[in-house]
Amino acid sequence: MTTATPFSLLVVDDEPDLRTLYELTLLREGYDVETAGSVEDALARLAGRRYSAVITDMRLPDGCGLDLLRHIEQHGRPEKAIVITAYGSAENAVEALKSGAYDYLTKPVDLRQFRAVVGSALGRSAQPLPTVVPAQLPPAAVEAPAPAGGRSRTVPVAAAVSAAAAGEGALPPALARLVGDSAAMRQVRALIEKVSRSMAPVLVQGESGTGKELVAGAIHKVSARGTGPFIAVNCGAIPEQLLEAEFFGYRKGAFTGATEDREGFFQAAHGGTLFLDEIGDLPLSMQSKLLRAIQERAVRPVGAVNEAQVNVRLVSATHKDLAAEVQAGRFRQDLFYRLNVIQIRVPPLRERLDDLAPISAAVLERIARDAGVSSPPRLSRDAFEHLTRYVFPGNVRELENLLQRAVAMAGTDVIERADLGLPDAAFGDTELSDPDRHDVLAPMPELPPARTEAPLPADLVAYLDDVERDILARALERHRYNRTAAGASLGLSLRQMRYRMARLGVQVGDGPDRHEEA
Numbered sequence: 482m483t484t485a486t487p488f489s490l491l492v493v494d495d496e497p498d499l500r501t502l503y504e505l506t507l508l509r510e511g512y513d514v515e516t517a518g519s520v521e522d523a524l525a526r527l528a529g530r531r532y533s534a535v536i537t538d539m540r541l542p543d544g545c546g547l548d549l550l551r552h553i554e555q556h557g558r559p560e561k562a563i564v565i566t567a568y569g570s571a572e573n574a575v576e577a578l579k580s581g582a583y584d585y586l587t588k589p590v591d592l593r594q595f596r597a598v599v600g601s602a603l604g605r606s607a608q609p610l611p612t613v614v615p616a617q618l619p620p621a622a623v624e625a626p627a628p629a630g631g632r633s634r635t636v637p638v639a640a641a642v643s644a645a646a647a648g649e650g651a652l653p654p655a656l657a658r659l660v661g662d663s664a665a666m667r668q669v670r671a672l673i674e675k676v677s678r679s680m681a682p683v684l685v686q687g688e689s690g691t692g693k694e695l696v697a698g699a700i701h702k703v704s705a706r707g708t709g710p711f712i713a714v715n716c717g718a719i720p721e722q723l724l725e726a727e728f729f730g731y732r733k734g735a736f737t738g739a740t741e742d743r744e745g746f747f748q749a750a751h752g753g754t755l756f757l758d759e760i761g762d763l764p765l766s767m768q769s770k771l772l773r774a775i776q777e778r779a780v781r782p783v784g785a786v787n788e789a790q791v792n793v794r795l796v797s798a799t800h801k802d803l804a805a806e807v808q809a810g811r812f813r814q815d816l817f818y819r820l821n822v823i824q825i826r827v828p829p830l831r832e833r834l835d836d837l838a839p840i841s842a843a844v845l846e847r848i849a850r851d852a853g854v855s856s857p858p859r860l861s862r863d864a865f866e867h868l869t870r871y872v873f874p875g876n877v878r879e880l881e882n883l884l885q886r887a888v889a890m891a892g893t894d895v896i897e898r899a900d901l902g903l904p905d906a907a908f909g910d911t912e913l914s915d916p917d918r919h920d921v922l923a924p925m926p927e928l929p930p931a932r933t934e935a936p937l938p939a940d941l942v943a944y945l946d947d948v949e950r951d952i953l954a955r956a957l958e959r960h961r962y963n964r965t966a967a968g969a970s971l972g973l974s975l976r977q978m979r980y981r982m983a984r985l986g987v988q989v990g991d992g993p994d995r996h997e998e999a
């Protein structure tokens with residue numbers, strides 16, 4: 482017999498058999514349970530007392546579960562809401578999550594899942610799985626040489642909070658790390674706080690280096706599962722043949738080199754958050770497997786017979802326009818729908834120049850602290866104004882690199898314009914593209930050459946590699962061999978850029994930025 486808990490639940494369903502089934506299941510968990518058969522009945526009960534959570538069917542004789550959700554939201558009530566939807570009605574599930582539901586369950590309800598979701602809503606820790614940190618598969622399992630693989634680590638903690646951000650003293654530390662006073666950043670922080678109250682999947686969109694991973698980490702930290710694991714995975718950096726094993730784990734003997742059981746990212750994130758970075762780079766074959774895992778809330782390791790239940794909150798990120806990827810047939814619409822329940826857009830730095838000063842201050846403080854210096858370096862007015870005219874194709878990450886280099890160049894604690902090392906050419910394209918807005922606009926992409934009747938290549942792959950190699954080399958040259966900026970100008974993250982450069986043997990040589998990010 483389970484010991485009684487202080488939690489009280491209201492179960493709303495018009496089918497007496499199901500109501501009894503849910504009630505018995507929850508009573509066995511030690512909860513205090515009341516039931517209602519209609520919206521009216523439920524509202525009457527809610528008027529009389531508070532509950533820890535409300536579990537409601539979507540279709541009710543006199544209305545729908547969303548009516549109850551709205552009531553809870555509008556009256557600022559404390560109850561967590563869990564909605565039970567018909568199988569296959571993804572729209573309802575999405576609608577419920579957008580209306581503030583903590584989570585949803587699909588009929589026929591799996592009772593193990595039911596107990597897990599209710600437990601998670603009440604902040605009772607999920608059944609712990611032995612958590613191992615997933616690693617790359619043994620080399621024998623791979624035919625092709627593997628590029629830098631999936632990351633499995635917690636979000637890097639950005640260091641200093643600037644003087645400006647310190648003004649927002651009441652912010653939880655994870656939100657304060659997202660420095661910036663612009664309206665856009667405030668909105669991002671407000672959204673993070675809002676979404677952290679539910680299990681709804683979040684899609685973070687933004688250019689490379691805008692802080693998407695920082696946002697994902699904040700969603701995790703601020704949420705009830707903040708003490709659980711945060712597993713960040715770069716979908717674009719894992720070779721296709723390793724994806725399934727990396728995501729779902731594998732059993733000993735599943736393939737050559739699998740000498741022991743290994744858990745995947747899903748199992749490692751159990752009870753916490755799985756951050757899927759560069760989700761737009763996931764191949765179609767893996768997209769369908771991911772969709773299945775999300776729908777079933779269970780994964781089957783490669784070589785295993787049984788599935789294992791997982792309780793994971795998903796946050797994904799991409800610099801791509803995923804809706805356009807869906808249109809182009811490169812991204813599954815149903816998966817897009819599942820991942821994109823709530824969207825947070827992190828604007829590029831050039832669209833929120835108000836953030837430039839506080840972020841620069843935070844970065845300079847961190848540099849000083851790392852160097853053991855008490856007073857942080859400062860930007861001269863001229864240097865700062867120069868920065869405000871730069872477009873920052875690599876966004877905040879590029880700003881960090883640029884300031885790091887500038888501090889080294891300056892030699893004193895005042896950074897002058899010349900120390901920034903931004904040649905006039907870095908502003909040239911912009912001025913040409915729009916003389917009125919040369920301070921904030923990105924360079925115009927070159928128009929593709931007119932179609933000609935050039936001879937067809939005898940070896941398409943080699944030909945395309947040559948074209949790509951040439952483009953990478955030109956982008957690197959244009960961006961002073963800064964891989965982040967060059968990659969961003971081509972719509973690639975630093976990791977993708979590194980991967981492509983390694984594959985094609987493109988070197989950064991002795992460019993001035995050869996010491997950029999480790």
Ligand SMILES: Nc1ncnc2c1ncn2[C@@H]1O[C@H](COP(=O)(O)OP(=O)(O)OP(=O)(O)O)[C@@H](O)[C@H]1O
Pocket residue numbers: 638639658659660661687688689690691692693694695696758800840843877878881974975
């Ligand atoms: N608002 C911010 N305040 C302070 N630091 C920030 C902010 N936004 C981003 N950064 C810093 O900029 C760097 C890049 O951020 P992050 O890795 O989160 O970007 P990203 O959008 O995930 O990049 P990518 O798309 O390349 O993976 C990190 O060092 C991060 O700490």
